Amino acid sequence: LLRPLQDALDEASAHGAPGEAHLRAFTTGVALWRFTGGDLDVERVLVDHAIPVAWELYGHKRWELLRRLDGALAPAVDALAARVAEDPELVAYASRCAQMLVFRAELEPRLDAQIALAERALSLCDTHRNGRLVLSDLLSLRAQRALEAAPIWNRREAVLGARDDFRRARALWPELERLRALEAALRREGVEP
Numbered sequence: 001l002l003r004p005l006q007d008a009l010d011e012a013s014a015h016g017a018p019g020e021a022h023l024r025a026f027t028t029g030v031a032l033w034r035f036t037g038g039d040l041d042v043e044r045v046l047v048d049h050a051i052p053v054a055w056e057l058y059g060h061k062r063w064e065l066l067r068r069l070d071g072a073l074a075p076a077v078d079a080l081a082a083r084v085a086e087d088p089e090l091v092a093y094a095s096r097c098a099q100m101l102v103f104r105a106e107l108e109p110r111l112d113a114q115i116a117l118a119e120r121a122l123s124l125c126d127t128h129r130n131g132r133l134v135l136s137d138l139l140s141l142r143a144q145r146a147l148e149a150a151p152i153w154n155r156r157e158a159v160l161g162a163r164d165d166f167r168r169a170r171a172l173w174p175e176l177e178r179l180r181a182l183e184a185a186l187r188r189e190g191v192e193p
Helices: 002-014 020-035 040-059 063-086 088-107 111-124 129-149 155-172 178-188
Strands: none
Touching: 002 020, 002 040, 020 040, 020 063, 040 063, 040 088, 063 088, 063 111, 088 111, 088 129, 111 129, 129 155, 129 178, 155 178
């Protein structure tokens, strides 16, 4: 059952830039995955082939096609991520699943959902470079928004929440540009970052 799937994915890749042929092949792969009752080997093949395609779409800012790819693959990726979280023998797929979750986080329009996905990615692979960078950026953005929206009354609670996000963001990716301005804003609020 895997051979036709691998052939379809290889054939789609042979046609150049990712497009509809890739999406059809991945959609067929997910149908095969469902048919097999969620087979691990199908999940592996899908994720292995999806990573380079997703990177190419990401690099060319083809957000709509990347969103459709993620939507098609999400059930199989989530299943593999759940397996990786439970089975240390699948550690080789921790980084791959984390990257697929990071792609999804960057496509998500709601900040809290973005953060939850990035957190999930780092729970699978805590050293994942892109996961750390993206989560740091998202946490610092949430902190910035909290400071901007903090009411004059009961401001302290929002400032302390922003400080907590700042500290976590700094621990994840200290070189993040946004952190400098955020640190200065926290100091103006009278809080030690």
